[in-house]
Amino acid sequence: MLPTYNEKVNIERMVREILKHDGVSVVVVDDSSPDGTGEIADRLAAENKGRIHVIHRKERGRGTAGIAGLKYAREQEVDCVFEMDADFSHNPRDIPRFLDRIGDFDVVIGSRLVKQSKSVRSPVRRIIGNGANLYASLFMGWHIRDWCGGYKCYRRAALRGLDFDRFRSKGYSIGMETLYRLGKNGCTFVEIPIEFTDQRQGKSKFGLREITGYAANVLWLRLGG
Secondary structure, three states, X not given: OEEEOOOOOOHHHHHHXXXXXXXXXXXXXXXXXXXXXXXXXXXXXXXXXXXXXXXXXXXXXXXXXXHHHHHHHOOOOOOEEEEOOOOOXXXXXXXXXXXXXXXXXXXXXXXXXXXXXXXXXXXXXXXHHHHHHHHHHHHHOOOOOOOOOOOXXXXXXXXXXXXXXXXXXXXXXXXXXXXXXXXXXXXOEEEEEOEEEOOOOOOOOOXXXXXXXXXXXXXXXXXXX
């Protein structure tokens, strides 16, 4: 499941890299990208019948895009569902490593905070990300170190136990909320090291509004939301 917005430069190469893995299909969730990402995804879907699905949305937002994609993916005849970024911050070559572990756990988290992991981020984004993870761990528990990462593999059965209509998150806190609700359902987790390279250019979208929303959502969930 790939949420996209203005990924024209990356989407075709990313999809083709993913499809190199046998038995894997792709759901692209595009938020009406003005650069034509959605049209490229449609062409790829026509060229790869049955292996690429495209959801076009007028709404924008990482959280709601993630929910739309996961809801669609969990209804397909699959064993598990991946979530990852389309900009090569997450390397599709890691897919077999996730699959090696998903047989023993409900969720495999691609972690930037365990031994042997590597994270290439600007100092500001590193401080914000580490602070968000520390904050979540303090309230949610230390059984997960990387609450904020976007590279995960879920068993489909685990996702089908979620009521996405109850979710509060609309932005980047969606990953934290998903893990928290899966944990409340008794799901098991394992973190594996990944090499994360932040590909975003310019000003981070994780600004004051996202930070305050993230903090509020953590408290809301911890208090029984």
